[in-house]
Amino acid sequence: MVRYILERLVYMLITLLLIATLTFFLMKLLPGTPLSAADKLSEEQQAIVLEKYGLNDPLPVQYFNYITGLFQGDLGLSFQFDNREVTTILLERMGPSMTLGAQSLILGTIIGVLLGLLAAIYHNGVVDYGSTFIAVIGKSIPSFVFAGILQFYLGVRWGLFPVALWEGWEYTILPTLALAIFPIAIAARYMRTEMLEVLGSDFITTARAKGVNKFGVVFKHGLRNALIPIITIMGPLAVSLMTGTLVIENIFSVPGIGEQFVKSINTNDYPIIMGTTLFFSFLFILIILIIDLLYGLIDPRIRLTEGD
Amino acid sequence: MENQTPSKDLFVPVEREREEQHEIGRPSLSFWRDSMIRLRKNKGAMAGLVMLIIVAIMALFGPYMNEYTANEQDLSRAKIPAKVDGLGWLGLDGTLSQIEEGDTVEAARSSALARFSNDEEFTEINVLSDGSDGGEARVEAVHDPYAAKDIDSNFWFGTDGLGRDQWTRVWEGTRISLYIALLAAAIDMVIGVAYGGISAYYGGRVDNYMQRIIEILTGIPNLVVVVLMILILDPGIMSITIALVITGWIPMARIVRGQVLKLKSQEFVLASQTLGSSDNRVIRKHLVPNVMGLIIINTMFTIPSAIFFEAFLSFIGLGLPTPQASLGTLIDEGFKSLQIYPFILFWPALVLSILMIGFNVLADGLRDAFDPKMRE
Numbered sequence A: 001m002v003r004y005i006l007e008r009l010v011y012m013l014i015t016l017l018l019i020a021t022l023t024f025f026l027m028k029l030l031p032g033t034p035l036s037a038a039d040k041l042s043e044e045q046q047a048i049v050l051e052k053y054g055l056n057d058p059l060p061v062q063y064f065n066y067i068t069g070l071f072q073g074d075l076g077l078s079f080q081f082d083n084r085e086v087t088t089i090l091l092e093r094m095g096p097s098m099t100l101g102a103q104s105l106i107l108g109t110i111i112g113v114l115l116g117l118l119a120a121i122y123h124n125g126v127v128d129y130g131s132t133f134i135a136v137i138g139k140s141i142p143s144f145v146f147a148g149i150l151q152f153y154l155g156v157r158w159g160l161f162p163v164a165l166w167e168g169w170e171y172t173i174l175p176t177l178a179l180a181i182f183p184i185a186i187a188a189r190y191m192r193t194e195m196l197e198v199l200g201s202d203f204i205t206t207a208r209a210k211g212v213n214k215f216g217v218v219f220k221h222g223l224r225n226a227l228i229p230i231i232t233i234m235g236p237l238a239v240s241l242m243t244g245t246l247v248i249e250n251i252f253s254v255p256g257i258g259e260q261f262v263k264s265i266n267t268n269d270y271p272i273i274m275g276t277t278l279f280f281s282f283l284f285i286l287i288i289l290i291i292d293l294l295y296g297l298i299d300p301r302i303r304l305t306e307g308d
Numbered sequence B: 001m002e003n004q005t006p007s008k009d010l011f012v013p014v015e016r017e018r019e020e021q022h023e024i025g026r027p028s029l030s031f032w033r034d035s036m037i038r039l040r041k042n043k044g045a046m047a048g049l050v051m052l053i054i055v056a057i058m059a060l061f062g063p064y065m066n067e068y069t070a071n072e073q074d075l076s077r078a079k080i081p082a083k084v085d086g087l088g089w090l091g092l093d094g095t096l097s098q099i100e101e102g103d104t105v106e107a108a109r110s111s112a113l114a115r116f117s118n119d120e121e122f123t124e125i126n127v128l129s130d131g132s133d134g135g136e137a138r139v140e141a142v143h144d145p146y147a148a149k150d151i152d153s154n155f156w157f158g159t160d161g162l163g164r165d166q167w168t169r170v171w172e173g174t175r176i177s178l179y180i181a182l183l184a185a186a187i188d189m190v191i192g193v194a195y196g197g198i199s200a201y202y203g204g205r206v207d208n209y210m211q212r213i214i215e216i217l218t219g220i221p222n223l224v225v226v227v228l229m230i231l232i233l234d235p236g237i238m239s240i241t242i243a244l245v246i247t248g249w250i251p252m253a254r255i256v257r258g259q260v261l262k263l264k265s266q267e268f269v270l271a272s273q274t275l276g277s278s279d280n281r282v283i284r285k286h287l288v289p290n291v292m293g294l295i296i297i298n299t300m301f302t303i304p305s306a307i308f309f310e311a312f313l314s315f316i317g318l319g320l321p322t323p324q325a326s327l328g329t330l331i332d333e334g335f336k337s338l339q340i341y342p343f344i345l346f347w348p349a350l351v352l353s354i355l356m357i358g359f360n361v362l363a364d365g366l367r368d369a370f371d372p373k374m375r376e
Helices: A002-029 A043-052 A059-071 A086-121 A126-140 A143-157 A169-199 A202-209 A214-251 A257-267 A270-298 B018-022 B031-041 B043-064 B105-115 B166-202 B204-218 B222-232 B237-264 B267-274 B279-315 B327-336 B343-370
Strands: B096-102 B123-129 B137-143
Touching: A002 A059, A002 A270, A002 B204, A002 B222, A086 A126, A086 A169, A086 A214, A086 A257, A086 A270, A126 A169, A126 B343, A143 A169, A143 A214, A143 B279, A143 B327, A143 B343, A169 A214, A202 A214, A214 A257, A214 A270, A214 B222, A214 B279, A257 A270, A270 B222, B031 B043, B031 B279, B031 B343, B043 B166, B043 B343, B105 B137, B166 B204, B166 B237, B166 B279, B166 B327, B166 B343, B204 B237, B222 B237, B222 B279, B237 B279, B267 B279, B279 B327, B279 B343, B327 B343
Parallel strands: none
Antiparallel strands: B096 B137, B123 B137
C-alpha cells in the first residue's frame, strides 16, 4: 500500500513538472510583457521593470528560477497587481471557490443519491421516469444556462436571493444551485443503476426471505453496497466542478479563483495564468489520487496491491 | 370424472424431418439490423434524433428564411423581443412589459413609463393594484416596440443589443457550433482509434510506452490544456477545434485499446489466425466490426461535450472573434442584458439545450441498442 502511494506520488510529481514546464514555455511564446504602457517609459525604466520580474535573465535561468520557486511555493509576481505574489492572490481567492465547490458537491450528491434511490425502488414507475428526466436535463444543459435561468427567475423576477456578489451565506445559494445540477444528474443516474443491480442480487433475496421489511432491505442492505461505487464518480464530478466554477463565478461575480483566472486571461497576466493552471492540475491529480485510495480502503473487494 | 390411465396407443412418435431440424426460429438478423430495431423502439432516443434533425435542418436553412442578415446592424431596432404572427398566445407577441410599484398609482405609472422612455403612445398601462388595500400601488406597462419603431416584418427571435436579427444569428451560430463539434469529434475518433488500436494490437513495449504517454496526459486537466492552446493559437474555428482535439482523443484511445485487448485474446481471433488470416484481415473482419459499436457510442458522447466546451470557451472570453458567432458567444452576449432583456439569452440557450439533450439522449439510446445484454 505504502509503495503504491509512493509510486503514485512520483507520477504526480512528474506530471506536475511536465505541466509547469509546458505552461512556462507556452507563456514565453505568447506576446506581451508586463510593460503595458511601454512607450511611456524610458529604456532605463523598462529595464528596471523587466529586472523586477526577472525577465532580463536568459530563458534557461528564468526556467530554473521558476521551477525552484515552485518547490518553495512561490509562483512569482502578478503583472496586473503591483508586487502581489500569485500565491497570496490564489490563497485569498480560494475560500469562495472552495465553499462553492464543496457545497455544490455535497448538495448535488445527496439529492442525486436520493433521486437515484427512489428511482430504483419505484422502478419503471412515475418516480423513475421523473428522476431519469431530471438526470437527462441536468446532464445535458450546461451550468451557465441554468445559472441564467436561476439568476433571472429567483434573483431578478422574484427577488428571493441576491443576484450576484459575495457578501454572506445567502449569496452562495444561487451559484451553488447552478453548480449542483450536474452532480445531481450524474449521481442520480449512477445510483439508479447501482441500486437496481444490488437489489437484484442474491443477498437481497435472502434478506427478504428472512422477513426484513422493505425499508430495512433498501437502506440497510441495499444502500450500503450501492453507495461504494458512488465514490468513484466523486472525482470526475469534483473536476467538472472546477470547470463550472470558472463560468459560474463570473456570472455571479464571486471573488474566487475562477473569476481571477478569466480576468487574467483577458489581461495577459501570465504569472497568474500559470499559477492557476498549476493549482488546478495539482488539485485534479490530488483528487484522483484520494479517490483511488479511498476506494481501495472502503471496498474490501478491491485491493490495490496483491497480498496487501 | 374418473382418473384414466392413458393407454399406450395414445402416444404416437413424432416423425422428425431433416428440414425441421435446420429451421431457424426467427429471421436471421445482423448485429447492426438488430441494434437498429432496438434503437427504433426506444422512444427517448427517437425523440432525441428528431430534435437533432430539426435543429440541423434549421441550422442549414434557417438563416435564409427571412430577409435579415446576421451582421446587419441597426441600433434603432436593438433589443426587440420576438414576434411570430399567430403565436402571440405563447408570449411571442413582440411586446415588453414591466411591473412597477409606487406609493400612488401615478408614481408607479410614471416609473413604469420611464422604462420605455416615456413613450406614452405605444405603451399600454394596466393598473394591477391601486394601493387601496394598504400595499403599494402596482402598475404594469406593456410596450409595443414594433408599433413604436414602425417595423412591419417580424423578428422571430427578436434582435440583439446591436439590432441584429437573432433568428439568423442563432441558426448561423448553431451551424458554427455544430461544425466545430462534429469536426472535433471526427478528428478525436480518427486519432483515438488509431492510437488505441495500434497500442493494443501490437502490445508489448509499444503498448507500454504509448500507455505511459496517455497516463501523463490524463493527469493534465483538459480545461487547462484547452485554455492554454487557445491562448497560443489565434482565436478562430480551427484553433478551437484543435484545442478540443488535443485532449479529446484520449478517452477514445483508452476505450478502443481496452476493447481490442479483450478481443484479440478471444478464440475467434485465434481461429482466424490459425486459418491463416493476415493481420490486415483480422483487423478488418474481426476487430473493427466488434469495436465499431463502442466507437460510435463514444463519438456520440464526444459531440455534446465538444459543443459544451466550445460554448464554455466563448464564455470565458476565448471564443470566436466578434463578427463570427457561435451559440456560446450568443449566450455570453445575452448575459450582458439578462436583467432587462432576458429574451436575448433565451433563444441561443434554448437551441443549445435542445442540441445537448438530443445528442445525450440519442447516445444513451445507442448504448442500450448496441448492448447485447438488452436483447430480448
